[in-house]
Amino acid sequence: MGWSFRKRIKVIPGVHLNLSKRGISTSVGVKGANVNFSKYGTTVSTTILGFSTRYKLSGKKPRAKLKPPSDSVSRSQSPSRPSLPLQNRNIPHPFLSDEPISSSNIQEITSQNMQGIKNAITLVHQRKNELESYLKKTTKAVSITKTNKILSYIFLYGFINKDIPRNMTRKIKAQEEAIAQAKSMIEQCYVRFNVDAGSEIKRKFEKLRESFEKLSTSHKIWDITSAHFHDRVAMRSSAGTLVKRWEVRFSLRSLPYIKSDNEALYLQNTNGPDIYIYPTFMMLYASEDSFAIIGIHELSFQQTYTRFTETSSIPRDTKTIDQTWAKVNKNGTPDRRFKNNYTIPVVRYGHINLSTRTGLREEYEFSNYEFTEDFGRAFKDFQTEFKS
Secondary structure (H helix, E strand, C coil), X not given: CCXXXXXXXXXXXXXXXXXXXXXXXXXEEECCEEEEEECCEEEEEEEECCEEEEEEEXXXXXXXXXXXXXXXXCCCCCCCCCCCXXXXXXXXXXXXXXXXXXXXXXXXXXXXXXXXHHHHHHHHHHHHHHHHHHHHHHHHXXXXXXXXXXXXXXXXXXXXXXXXXXXXXXXXXXXXXHHHHHHXXXXXXXXXXXXXXXXXXXXXXXXXXXXXXXXXXXXXXXXXXXXXXCCHHHHCCCCCEEEEEEECCEEEECCCCEEECCCEEEECCCCCCEEEXXXXXXXXXXXXXXXXXXXXXXXXXXXXXXXXXXXXXXXXCCEEEEEEECCECCCCCECCCCCCCCEEEEEEEEEEEEECCCCCEEEEEECCHHHHHHHHXXXXXXXXXXXX
């Protein structure tokens, strides 16, 4: 397949993804009349007899983009935080609070410039549901017609008036043709994403997919659902943070109504919608009626490592980097007042944060740090190339 960069990408008839220096937007409509969804708002454009008009339905005027200082190139978009004594991290925790670590309401997360694509997928859902309802009614009608044809012979009136069974046969044939056509149309109810991009973007996404496949083989993958401060002095513990985690799985998977040249990177989520990462956008999917779409360029991605005081069994692909005691003094030495005070291993886990300004807020931890580091590097490379 040849890859070349285009400023306008056709998603489905009437829906286009537009790429420009100002960002990404979605256009829905036909020549002469369309609606544009972008981060600046929603605009209606019409052209009649050579006269063009534009109406802004919502949003604000774009602000001038300020050039960041030279020393802020590698900084995160979030404000810096002081270093904290954490149970399982040697860096600031971006979501550390007594609140659960979870995303906002799924209806509020979709990016403004991805609203057009979401609308297109919603229309596909509606069309599929209508066809399935029609298919169910037609299948039932065929069954009734076949039964009536049999009854016409049982009660002899089918032999007396042969037009009755002949008409029923023609009706059955027409109904069966309608069923076949409906099934074919249901199979075509999907949104096709064919994204043309530079060869460098293609290469980096393939590298991202390969690193994700390795990451998914980690012996343990956890969804971190809460993290809060822990009083080390009162509990005589070396842990400064307590976390709640649930084991999940990652894999390559695609939603049935989205067709793409690349399978999505699937991230299972225990306390919210599952995550599907495609080459140009990320989808949070709970059901056909409950999903959100976020542009890859809007995602804030952070990859780090954690020092975890592991009281459970140590995964086979995890490295032990230190040890502590069940009961410790402020300076980390064992508290001799407690009998049978035992040692606890400190291990190194991989860690990633996913967040957006629209409300995405997810955190994962991995038993294999090396695979996490490779994935983090590949993701940042791809995201940087995509933005450029």
